Amino acid sequence: MATAKTKQKILTTFLDLLSEHPYEDVSLQLLAETAKVKLSELRRAYSSKLALVEAFYESVDTAVLDQRDEDLGDQPPRDRLFDILMTRIDVLAENKEAVRAFAKAASQDPGLALDFNRFAVRSQKWMLVAAGIDLSGIKSGIVAQALAVSFSRVVDTWLDEPDEGMPRTMSRLDKELDKGSSFMKRLNRLEGVAKGFRKFVKAASRRRSRRSGRDRYPDDDYAADSEPEAMRESSV
Known part of the structure; x- marks a missing residue:
C-alpha cells in the first residue's frame, strides 16, 4: 500500500506533466520516471491514469468542502451554489493547464468523456450538499448530471478568460444557474405529475x-x- 505522501507526489507530478503535455502523451512510464518511483510503486498507488483523474476530482471536492463558508445558510440556495462553484473554480485555478488538458482530451475521446462525466456528476452531488441542497433518489442524479453539464460550460469560459477578475466566468455561471432554476421548476412539476399519476x-x-x-x-x-x-x- 502506497503512503499518502507517495500518492500525493505522484498526483502532483501527473498534474505538472499535463501542464506541458497532452493527456494521451502522459504515459504511466513517463509518470513513474518523472516522479522517480518504481512502476510497481505507481501501480500500488494508482491502477491507471483514470484513477489519477478520479483522485484529482476528489482532491478538488475536498478542498472546496474544506473552504466552505459556514455562514452560507442565510443565503438563498441559488446564491449558496454560486459561491460553492466559484470556490471550485478558485481551487481548479491551481492546476488550470491540467484542467485544460482534461477538457481537450474529453472533447476528442467520447469514451473518456463518459468516464470524466461520471466523476463530475459525483463531484456535483457534493457541491449540492455543500450548498445545502440535499436531494435524494433519482432526482439527485438528474440534477447532478444537469449541473455537471452546466459547470463544464462555465469551465470552458473560464479556460479562455483573460481577466483575473473572471467577469465572463461569473456571468456564465449566473446564466447557467438561471437555466438550472428553470429546469428545477420543470422537474418539480414533473415530479408532482408523476406522484399524481402513481396515486x-x-x-x-x-x-x-x-x-x-x-x-x-x-x-x-x-x-x-x-x-x-x-x-x-x-x-x-
Whole structure:
C-alpha cells in the first residue's frame, strides 16, 4: 500500500506533466520516471491514469468542502451554489493547464468523456450538499448530471478568460444557474405529475380489485341462485 505522501507526489507530478503535455502523451512510464518511483510503486498507488483523474476530482471536492463558508445558510440556495462553484473554480485555478488538458482530451475521446462525466456528476452531488441542497433518489442524479453539464460550460469560459477578475466566468455561471432554476421548476412539476399519476394508478388498481370481487360474488341473490336446487330446498 502506497503512503499518502507517495500518492500525493505522484498526483502532483501527473498534474505538472499535463501542464506541458497532452493527456494521451502522459504515459504511466513517463509518470513513474518523472516522479522517480518504481512502476510497481505507481501501480500500488494508482491502477491507471483514470484513477489519477478520479483522485484529482476528489482532491478538488475536498478542498472546496474544506473552504466552505459556514455562514452560507442565510443565503438563498441559488446564491449558496454560486459561491460553492466559484470556490471550485478558485481551487481548479491551481492546476488550470491540467484542467485544460482534461477538457481537450474529453472533447476528442467520447469514451473518456463518459468516464470524466461520471466523476463530475459525483463531484456535483457534493457541491449540492455543500450548498445545502440535499436531494435524494433519482432526482439527485438528474440534477447532478444537469449541473455537471452546466459547470463544464462555465469551465470552458473560464479556460479562455483573460481577466483575473473572471467577469465572463461569473456571468456564465449566473446564466447557467438561471437555466438550472428553470429546469428545477420543470422537474418539480414533473415530479408532482408523476406522484399524481402513481396515486391514480394505485387507486385504479384498488377499484379494479374491488370490482373483480363483486363480479365474482355480486350479491347474495346471485349466490343463492347459484346454489343447487336440492340445497335451496333443504335450507328453506
